[in-house]
Amino acid sequence: MVSLTALHALRDDELITPPDVTAAGLREALTEMAKVVGDNNVIVHTAKSMKPDTEGQYYNLPKEHDLFYILEKEHFLASAVVSPGSTVEVSAIVKLANKYLTPLWPVSMGRNLGYGGSAPRLRGSIVLDMGHRMNRVLEVSDRDCTCLLEPGVSYFDLYNYLQSNGHKQLWIDNPDLGGGSVIGNTLDRGAGYTPYGEHFSMHCGMEVVLPNGEVMRTGMGALPGNNTWQTFQYGFGPYPDGIFSQSNFGIVTKMGVWLMPDPGGYQAYLFSFPKEADLPEIIERIRVLRIAGVIMNAPTIRNTLIDAAVYGPKSDYTSNKGVLTSEEVDAIAKKIKVGRWNIYGAMYGPEPMRDLQWAALKASFMEIPGATYEFPKPRAEGEPRSILHMREETLKGLPNTYELGWLDWTCPRGSLLGFSPISPATGVDALKQYEMVTKRFREFGFDYMGTFVVGWRELHHIVCLTFDKSDPKQRKKAHRCIELLIDDAAAEGYGEYRTHLCFMDQIASVYNWNGGASLKFNETLKDALDPKGILAPGKSGVWPARLRGRGFELKRSQEPHKL
Structure with a gap:
């Protein structure tokens, strides 16, 4: 520099x-x-x-x-x-x-x-x-359980501010890694794991700089002197907030966020299942409990290797540098004392309420043969945290960075590429996605590390492809593998909800119902709001007229599929 x-x-x-x-x-x-x-x-x-x-x-x-x-x-x-x-x-x-x-x-x-x-x-x-200097918590309301933030406030920052300024009764909701921006994650439609885990749904009011430099406020913020900017999301007239998420239509400089009041009780839990083939039944049971409100948060169903990677690199478990066999994964599961699939969740509320939740959870999941459960146990001094201890903190809104261990799975200081398709929360779809991804990963020489997350009614499949960026061949394999998976997923009706820069154009191209009406609409908005095309060209596959069709798009590779 x-x-x-x-x-x-x-x-x-x-x-x-x-x-x-x-x-x-x-x-x-x-x-x-x-x-x-x-x-x-x-x-x-x-x-x-x-x-x-x-x-x-x-x-x-x-x-x-x-x-x-x-x-x-x-x-x-x-x-x-x-x-x-x-x-x-x-x-x-x-x-x-x-x-x-x-x-x-x-x-x-x-x-x-x-x-x-x-x-x-x-x-x-x-x-x-936006985060280097604009990093203040501007307001916190204990009455309304809200806050107003700038883009540089991380989950750690917000948590520490609340703890240090007399707001300990307010909980935050953070994703797996707590060092990122609250506003950034919300605008990218990220998620966490408490009942407030659907982050964009929990925002309320934005201040936005438009592509011409004009400043606007959304929702009730458009009314001068209003007192409900962080409490009522919609205001009057069309609701524009959504067009500023994953977009290049404006720059958000302030955002309101709803905080969760202390629920009056909390208990994390782990259900483990011994067989790879248990996945469909797990998803079916979670969907029913989630829609009914028995499960109040977004539970994660993690495979063995994503837990193993938090503890240490692949070389700690095996000398096999190729794709691990099912038997080898079973051995790792036994070593770290987890199942092939593991539900990490939590119950919230006073003890009588949690007792009712637990009765329903236990009755459902323990019907799956071989299922076990446990609660976090107090740790002796110097005893390392288990994955359950780590998830217990995340499920309570305590920011951490435990999941960075994923990066070292393939090699020291390795790299990560995300693949995140969405499907219905059904056992059939979960199994289809799992088999689709593992087939491609075996083909390209990558171990499957993934998590299924059940939202309100949808299933997020968060896949972590780890690779050695110092090896050009591995980079090419990683790139080609995800390219093919995007098409595999689209053929089954699954679309990614966020993606790497490399794949934005390809993913935008598969959201092509009715001749690509969605992309045409976004381009029309782009050209109206940003006629000179200066704000984040290419973000989410949306290019301004000035740059559109000039070869800057990255379409799916047309070269023959070779390893």
């Missing part, structure tokens, strides 16, 4: 210029942006200045490229990183971007591991680092 003061010492061919922007134009744009945010908050990047892989990790992720790159490291490379400190500064930067045609790629904290990090979809874009 290069400071702004050194910008003019760079040769033109060293700058990463975006389409339709000259080196001189980029220099002038960055110089003008520095007048808004300060010289120290503009960092210029070149192909030679990318953070070395050995320096990148969860709390020190590169902002200019994807740490877990699938294509070449410099493919998704930013020209600069600009860090605004207020909505006013964001608005001013957006207006300058329109003037100079410099595309912006807003990120909150860039810790969406497995989906691209902070890297921009369009090479040469300026990463707008």
Whole structure:
């Protein structure tokens, strides 16, 4: 990286210029942006200045490229990183971007591991680092159980703020890793594991900078002097909040979030099942209990290896560097004392209420032959945490980073690529998805590590493909494997709900009912709101008219399928 003061010492061919922007134009744009945010908050990047892989990790992720790159490291490379400190500064930067045609790629904290990090979809874009300076908890209401946040507030930050400022009766809901942005995860429609786990449903009110630099507030925030911005989601008229999730229609600078009051009691549990073939029956029983409200949160059904990877790398269990056999997975399950499938869930509420829940859970799951259950046991001093202890914290809204162990499964400091299709919550669909993914993973030489999560009525299948990015062959295999899985899934009616930068165009292309009416609608909105095409071009497969059809899309590979 290069400071702004050194910008003019760079040769033109060293700058990463975006389409339709000259080196001189980029220099002038960055110089003008520095007048808004300060010289120290503009960092210029070149192909030679990318953070070395050995320096990148969860709390020190590169902002200019994807740490877990699938294509070449410099493919998704930013020209600069600009860090605004207020909505006013964001608005001013957006207006300058329109003037100079410099595309912006807003990120909150860039810790969406497995989906691209902070890297921009369009090479040469300026990463707008919303989390570096805009990181305040602005308001908390104990009465309404709400808060108002900026993009740089992580789950750890929010939890610590509540604990340190007299709000201990309020719980947060966090995903598997607690270091990411609350707003970022919500906008990407991420999820957690308490009864408040559907994050976008729990947001209330946004402040948004539109692609022309104008600032708007959604919901009740549109009424001057209102007092219900964080308590009533809809306001009056059309409800626009959804178009700012997974989109390039605006930059969210503030967001309201609903918090969960202490439920008056809590108990985590684990049900383990010994056979791979138990999956369909598990899903069928969970769906019934979930829809009935007996299960109040989103339980996870984890396979053996995703638990094993939290404890240690593959080499701790076996010398087999190929795909593990079913017998080898059984041996690992026995060693770490879990099943082939494991439900991690929790009960919430006073003890009489939990007793009723437990009676229903136990009666249902223990009908599956070989099923066992356990509750977290107190740990002796120095005793390591079990997976159940770790999940107990997550299910209670205590942020942590235990799941980072996945990254070392294949090799030290390995990489992660996510694949996340959605299906009905049925045993038939769960088995079909599982067999579909394991078949492709065996074909390409990857171990299956996955979790099924039952939401309100849908089934999330979260698949973690771990690979060695230092090996170009592994990168190519990982890329091709997911390409084929996207088509496999679409053929069965399953679509991904979020994805890596590499696959945004391909996934947008399979959501093609009625001649691609959905994408056409998004492009129409894009062109109306962002006529110069400066905000996050290519995000979720939506390109502005200025850049559409010029070869920046990444369609599915047409080369013959070879390993």
